[in-house]
Amino acid sequence: MADDIAAALRIERVALDTDHLQLTLSNGSEHSRPYRLHSVLQKATSAQRAQWVLVDGGCGIAWPALANSGEAGLINMYDVAWEASYDAAMDLLKEAGWKLDALPSREQDLCALWRLEADMNNGGFIQFFGNWGEANCRIALDALRKIGAHQALAIVQRQRDILQRLEDDPRLESMQDIYRLLTEAESEELEELDQAFWEYPDRLAPLGLACYGLTPGSPLAGIARP
Numbered sequence: 001m002a003d004d005i006a007a008a009l010r011i012e013r014v015a016l017d018t019d020h021l022q023l024t025l026s027n028g029s030e031h032s033r034p035y036r037l038h039s040v041l042q043k044a045t046s047a048q049r050a051q052w053v054l055v056d057g058g059c060g061i062a063w064p065a066l067a068n069s070g071e072a073g074l075i076n077m078y079d080v081a082w083e084a085s086y087d088a089a090m091d092l093l094k095e096a097g098w099k100l101d102a103l104p105s106r107e108q109d110l111c112a113l114w115r116l117e118a119d120m121n122n123g124g125f126i127q128f129f130g131n132w133g134e135a136n137c138r139i140a141l142d143a144l145r146k147i148g149a150h151q152a153l154a155i156v157q158r159q160r161d162i163l164q165r166l167e168d169d170p171r172l173e174s175m176q177d178i179y180r181l182l183t184e185a186e187s188e189e190l191e192e193l194d195q196a197f198w199e200y201p202d203r204l205a206p207l208g209l210a211c212y213g214l215t216p217g218s219p220l221a222g223i224a225r226p
Helices: 002-009 039-043 077-095 105-122 125-147 150-164 177-181 184-198 204-212
Strands: 011-016 020-025 030-034 053-055 060-062
Touching: 002 077, 002 204, 011 060, 077 105, 077 204, 105 125, 105 184, 105 204, 125 150, 125 177, 125 184, 125 204, 150 184
Parallel strands: none
Antiparallel strands: 011 020, 020 030, 053 060
């Protein structure tokens, strides 16, 4: 499955115009990316934009002269496809009246992971847990386990364990009380773990796509989900 997805997301042709980057994938689908989404491309000259290279097995595109974007590149089709999977799952959640348990298990996993990534990157684990609670956290942990994101799983599980002792604390009347009830050492550890998550020790997009497949009906879906 992972090899099939890599083949489907491989970039075959790159075209640049005045406002957009147009990528044609091996499955024939096209992806248009406006330069304004990437400040280094928006500020670059046409000659600088033309100095691109393919990376990550052809699924990413980088501009070494403009930015150090790592092995995944500045734009990566794994990330684009993963965002499309998230968007589709969240659309279904909205249609279901925001009732997570009304969705199929695949979409529950994706919604829980979207909430995890969004809140962890915005404010950290306490924000995630405070916003969505134990049930969503449990689904997110199970999803990390399913996709094989072992390092991210260990980080989030440890953060959940730190909060465990507060469950029966009578002073815990709302999620906001968590901040004042934590010890200084616990707060410092949670912050360190947040920073570890932000470094993405596991690449969630390739792992998630290998587990759940590309979203059916998406222009990127050259193959069906498992």
